[in-house]
Amino acid sequence: MELREQLQKLGYDSLNPLQEQAVAEGLLSEERIVVSAPTASGKTLLALLSILTPRMKKKAVYVVPLRALASEKHAEFKQALEPFGFSVGISTGDLDSSSEQLAAYDVVVVTSEKMDSLLRHGAPWIKDVGLAVVDEVHVLNDESRGATLEIVITKLLGLGCNLLCLSATIPNAFELAKWLDARLIFSTYRPTPLKLGVCDGKHVYFDSGKIEAEDEHDLVRLALSEKQGAQALVFVYTRRNAEALADELRKTTRGFLSAEEKWECAELAERALKALGQPTSQCRALSDCLKDGVAFHHAGICTRQRELIEKGFKKERCVKAIVCTTTLAMGIDYPASWVIVRDLKRFNGAFSEFIPALEVAQITGRAGRPRYDDKGVGILCCAPKDREEVIDRYVFGKPEDIYSKLSSEPVLRSHCLGLISSSDCNDFRSLFGFFERTFYAHQYGDISSLCGNVERVVELLKELDFVRQRGDSLVATPVGKRVAELYIDPLSAFQFIDF
Structure with missing residues (x-):
């Protein structure tokens, strides 16, 4: 089937500038591709076209950072790919399983943690994977999720499958592409222009001037008054x-x-009240909000609640505003006319600090709905004393480079045990060899400090009797193997056992 026919069947009349560039630069022919482009620029279609290429006759996996994003992509891909005869599965929970039922699907949507778990369990269908699409690959920079994603990508490189990595606009995308020996497709294209403003509690300052606005009520009122819908x-x-x-x-x-x-x-509102059978305080709170055309969204809401919010905001469009945490910025498709960032600072355990410019770019990138808006508006809220710094940092500043988060010993405990228990690495030489293929090694060159951390971690695993050394060989004990399969931090597991 030709590209034009595929597009028509997917519901597209034509490619946008990013998509044209990607196809022209080898999307459908290169084995490894990194795409770095703004939020809402059309990267998902690139993944669909890669899955549909005639050369891709094996299974595809689509790796995402969040369960909510996995659910959204699963629904989207089922609708898009089933008319082509592709079956689409999803697996995000139960980290203690090889999920053998997934062998029946042509495309599997997984979280990075679940993908790592499948690789640890040695799921037999993994050998049939011909394409891995890694969405939101800039999450490599995330303190809590980055290391697992880096391990997963390093393992996927070892499988020899084709690789498509989709990223936000990051300054050092070239470094990521060089690590993966991939072609870089870089674009600044946005379907709608983005207008940024800074609100200091008295006014909103734009390039073109300022308007009065004191708080969130004023900003939401301005947003909803701008145009019908x-x-x-x-x-x-x-x-x-x-x-x-x-x-x-x-x-x-x-x-x-x-x-x-x-x-x-x-x-x-009535359906939200009954989302869990017996209404909880959260069900009642969400129901009350929905009655008046507003909702809240965070990682603690259940799937049924999330579906109702999505229906009200994206389909019926009767929900005028959603107040959400930053989980909604990680690729989940909730475009809006205006995006207001109320909290630009985050407590780091000692003091409040500004959140990264890359994260703010991801958030404000949600502004502007291509079908409804001729522009998107992003508003950054701050104290009057911080206004100039906010303008310098987020309006005129550039997003930060991304860096590997693999070197900390707590992170290495789980992943070293996983590598040993799955027989990916059976001695120090193979362990060091694995880490020499990581993004960390590519960025820093000298991995002697990382290898020192690995040695200390393996010694700890031996003390906990999760790993034993026989000559040069490293072997996981039955308990160690089980701890790795259960995806539990080895220190926590030891405390459970000791208790």
Whole structure:
């Protein structure tokens, strides 16, 4: 089937500039590709076209950082690929399983943790993977998720499958491509232009001037007043803040609901109340918010609640605003007319510090719905004393480079045990050889300090009796193998056993 026919069957009239560039630069012929482009620029279609290429006759895996994103992509891919005869499966939970039922699917959507678990369990169908698509690959820079993703990508390189990595716009994308020996496709294309403003509690400052706005109510009111059908996302730091602010915004959003939208919101609210059978306090809070055209969204809401919010915001568009945590910025498709970042600082355990410019770019990239808006508006909120720094850092500044997060010993404990228990590495030489193929090794060159950490971690695993050394060989004990399969931190597992 020719590309034009594939596009028509997928519901596209033509390729956008990024997609044209990607096809012209080898998307459908190169074995390894890194695409670095802004949020909402059309990278998902590149993944679909790669899966549909005639040369891709084996299974494909699509790796994402979050369960919510996996659920969204699974639904999207089922709709897009089943007309082509492709079956699409999903696996995000139960890390103690090789999930052999996934062998029946042509395309499998997984989280990076689940992919690592499947590799540890030696799932027999893994050998049939011909293409791995890694979405949000810039998550390599994330303190909590980056190391696992790096291990997974290093293992996928060893499988010899084709690799397509999709990333936000990052300055050192070339470094990522060089590590993977991949072709880099770099673009700054956005389907709608982005207009950034900074609100200091008195005014919003744009390039073109300033307008009065004191708080979130004023900003949401401005967003929804701009045009008929406008919608807003408000990003905050914590779940509690998301729920509290959504409740406060009810009196603002209810004034923008038509009679029909009020009826649609009432129906959503009733269903949200019954989402878990027996209503919880969260169910009641979400139901109250939905009645007035606003919702909250964070990692603690259940799948049924998430589906109702998505229906109200994306399909019926009666939900005018969502107050959310930054999990919504990780690739989940919730575009809005305006995106308001209320919390630009985050507590790091000692003091509050500004969040990375890359994260802010990901968040504000949600602004501007191609089908509805001729521009997107991103608003960054701060104290008056921080206004100039915020402008320098986020409006005129560039996103940070991404760096490997593989070197810390707590991270290495689990992954060294996983490598040994799955027989990927059976002595220090093969362990060091594995880490020589990582992004860490590519970035820093000298991995002597990393190898020193690996040695200390293996000695600890031997003390815990999760690993034993026989001559030069390293072998996981039955308990050590089980700990690795259960995806438990070895120190925590030892404490459980000792208890």
